[in-house]
Amino acid sequence: MTDTRLSDGLSPLRTRATRPRRAIWVVVLVVAVTLVGILASVPRIERLYLRQAGAEDAATLRLATQVLRGALERTEALPALIAERPILHQLLADPENDGLVPFTNEMLRQAALSLEVSDIYVMDVDGRTVASSNYRSDTSFMGRVFDFRPYFTDALGAGLGRFHALGTTSGQRGYFFAAPVIDNTQIVGVVAVKLNLDGFEEAWAESVANIMVTDVNNVVFLSDRADWHFRTVAPLPEAALEQIATTRQYPTDRLRPLSMRNEVLDPDLGFGLDLADVGGESFVSQTALIAAAGWRVSILTPTGPSTQQAWTTALLLSLVVVMAGLVVAAILGRRARLIERLAAEQSLAALLEARVTERTAALKSEVEERRATEERLRTTQKELVQAGKLAALGSMSAALSHEFNQPLAAVKSYAENAGTFLDRNNPEEARANITRISGLADRMASISKHLRNFARRPQDKTGPVPLKSVISDALDLMQPRLKQVEVTFDSPVEEVWARGGPVRLQQVVVNLLGNALDAMERHEAARIEINLKGGDAPEIAVRDVGPGLSDAALDQAFDPFFTTKDPGQGLGLGLSISYNIVRDFGGQLSASNHPEGGAVFRITLEPATPAPTEVAAQ
Numbered sequence: 186m187t188d189t190r191l192s193d194g195l196s197p198l199r200t201r202a203t204r205p206r207r208a209i210w211v212v213v214l215v216v217a218v219t220l221v222g223i224l225a226s227v228p229r230i231e232r233l234y235l236r237q238a239g240a241e242d243a244a245t246l247r248l249a250t251q252v253l254r255g256a257l258e259r260t261e262a263l264p265a266l267i268a269e270r271p272i273l274h275q276l277l278a279d280p281e282n283d284g285l286v287p288f289t290n291e292m293l294r295q296a297a298l299s300l301e302v303s304d305i306y307v308m309d310v311d312g313r314t315v316a317s318s319n320y321r322s323d324t325s326f327m328g329r330v331f332d333f334r335p336y337f338t339d340a341l342g343a344g345l346g347r348f349h350a351l352g353t354t355s356g357q358r359g360y361f362f363a364a365p366v367i368d369n370t371q372i373v374g375v376v377a378v379k380l381n382l383d384g385f386e387e388a389w390a391e392s393v394a395n396i397m398v399t400d401v402n403n404v405v406f407l408s409d410r411a412d413w414h415f416r417t418v419a420p421l422p423e424a425a426l427e428q429i430a431t432t433r434q435y436p437t438d439r440l441r442p443l444s445m446r447n448e449v450l451d452p453d454l455g456f457g458l459d460l461a462d463v464g465g466e467s468f469v470s471q472t473a474l475i476a477a478a479g480w481r482v483s484i485l486t487p488t489g490p491s492t493q494q495a496w497t498t499a500l501l502l503s504l505v506v507v508m509a510g511l512v513v514a515a516i517l518g519r520r521a522r523l524i525e526r527l528a529a530e531q532s533l534a535a536l537l538e539a540r541v542t543e544r545t546a547a548l549k550s551e552v553e554e555r556r557a558t559e560e561r562l563r564t565t566q567k568e569l570v571q572a573g574k575l576a577a578l579g580s581m582s583a584a585l586s587h588e589f590n591q592p593l594a595a596v597k598s599y600a601e602n603a604g605t606f607l608d609r610n611n612p613e614e615a616r617a618n619i620t621r622i623s624g625l626a627d628r629m630a631s632i633s634k635h636l637r638n639f640a641r642r643p644q645d646k647t648g649p650v651p652l653k654s655v656i657s658d659a660l661d662l663m664q665p666r667l668k669q670v671e672v673t674f675d676s677p678v679e680e681v682w683a684r685g686g687p688v689r690l691q692q693v694v695v696n697l698l699g700n701a702l703d704a705m706e707r708h709e710a711a712r713i714e715i716n717l718k719g720g721d722a723p724e725i726a727v728r729d730v731g732p733g734l735s736d737a738a739l740d741q742a743f744d745p746f747f748t749t750k751d752p753g754q755g756l757g758l759g760l761s762i763s764y765n766i767v768r769d770f771g772g773q774l775s776a777s778n779h780p781e782g783g784a785v786f787r788i789t790l791e792p793a794t795p796a797p798t799e800v801a802a803q
């Protein structure tokens with residue numbers, strides 16, 4: 186039953202302890218799922234960073250486009266302005282003039298310097314250069330024929346020519362603007378201005394992003410990546426290739442394809458962001474147009490850093506999640522351990538409680554048993570007291586028969602004498618004898634009364650008992666046997682009251698007197714001293730002058746059936762019964778030897794205050 190209760194008491198706690206353990210698994214699962222989630226969202230995070238990088242580079246693209254467009258627009262008007270110079274008419278009218286040529290050359294050189302263009306040159310209607318700002322350099326245009334260039338033909342035909350190409354002489358990429366030199370209504374020549382474009386690339390190289398300018402034929406004309414120069418990002422139609430060859434725009438042997446794939450990065454975004462794969466490299470690309478030149482300017486931001494950033498973020502997020510998971514798991518683990526400890530403590534407590542309950546039950550039954558035993562003992566004791574009394578009566582019977590026989594014999598002789606005296610007519614003597622008879626009858630009645638009291642079963646009740654009276658009654662009862670010994674009774678003047686039962690106490694005193702008489706049976710000067718003390722601890726001491734208590738008797742006198750007397754003489758119950766009676770009163774009975782010989786028995790009792798009626802009855 187105890188076990189059932191124990192397990193019943195523990196099961197909820199055990200379940201509660203398993204809950205955090207289960208929760209730890211849940212945490213592990215959540216962490217794992219979150220990690221997978223983070224891994225799965227790396228591409229999205231990457232896109233975020235790519236968009237951000239793209240947005241940052243959008244400004245660079247705008248700036249680069251504006252600078253390029255500005256430079257072109259600024260240069261565009263120059264040829265027409267220069268063409269209006271009268272000196273050019275003169276020169277074209279007389280191209281071999283020794284005075285005019287150097288002069289014009291120098292003027293053009295000065296103009297090119299101040300206008301920040303690379304070259305300004307003048308061609309006659311056949312396309313031959315008659316004056317040039319670079320007349321001093323090794324790659325001078327002087328005398329060179331550019332009739333194959335579209336800007337020349339366009340200028341002759343439409344009034345304004347524009348063209349970009351790799352310079353055939355300089356090897357530099359340039360943008361050419363051209364305008365006709367008109368003398369009256371006749372075109373006499375063409376002025377061309379070349380804007381060197383190589384310089385822009387240097388500025389672009391400073392940015393991490395790459396810039397690429399493609400023309401209408403999808404040829405990369407400008408880029409800070411030299412390896413992309415003149416590569417084609419889309420298939421080149423045959424006609425276009427032919428035209429390039431005719432105009433010598435680009436070296437045709439360098440026109441190799443550069444793989445380029447575009448994918449829209451974010452269709453929701455306001456500006457066009459593409460994910461571009463250029464020659465196997467990955468970029469975010471944004472494009473702007475320079476319509477006049479037919480150019481597309483693209484800024485290509487490498488995706489590497491954004492990818493790296495995305496992974497770093499994912500890693501950090503994962504670390505945070507793992508750390509959080511660890512912290513939660515640690516907390517849960519501690520909780521589980523705490524609950525387990527509590528469960529253990531509780532189980533111990535329950536065990537202890539069960540033991541205590543068990544022990545209490547055992548003690549209770551023990552107490553019950555003891556009580557029953559005590560009850561049995563008390564009953565037995567009562568029986569024994571009664572038996573003891575009867576035994577005492579038995580032992581007294583000889584003395585009693587003598588006690589009654591003697592007065593009876595005396596009564597008989599007094600009665601006979603009284604008869605005789607009456608016959609002799611001596612009524613005085615007869616009356617005296619009759620009075621003696623009456624006295625003897627009183628005495629016998631008194632003995633009989635004491636015997637009746639003694640033999641009666643006592644009440645269990647205790648109360649105030651007058652000790653002097655009890656001792657006197659006991660002495661009266663023992664009178665027949667006490668006749669041969671000297672008895673002294675020393676007591677206070679006042680009655681001494683103690684708690685007890687009068688009959689049982691009398692029985693004890695009778696017992697002590699009987700033992701004293703037995704001990705002094707063959708003693709010459711037999712004497713019994715009775716001493717009564719009052720006060721806080723009322724005491725009755727009975728001393729005889731017999732041989733005293735032997736060592737064995739000192740040890741065991743109060744044990745039941747301890748006796749040194751001959752069989753038939755003593756049962757060994759007297760002192761044992763007396764001891765228990767006194768103890769029932771809350772007192773003590775002790776035995777010792779008197780220093781001057783003989784045994785002393787002391788009855789110590791609790792003091793008691795009598796009711797006024799009891800005092801009055803005394």
Ligand code: ADP
Nearest residue numbers: 700701704733748749755756757758759760784
């Ligand atoms: P019983 O008198 O039947 O032997 P008790 O219990 O009254 O039983 O006494 C036990 C024993 O104690 C006696 O046998 C005796 O040896 C000893 N005893 C008792 N009173 C005295 C005494 N006054 N002097 C010496 N011995 C005594």
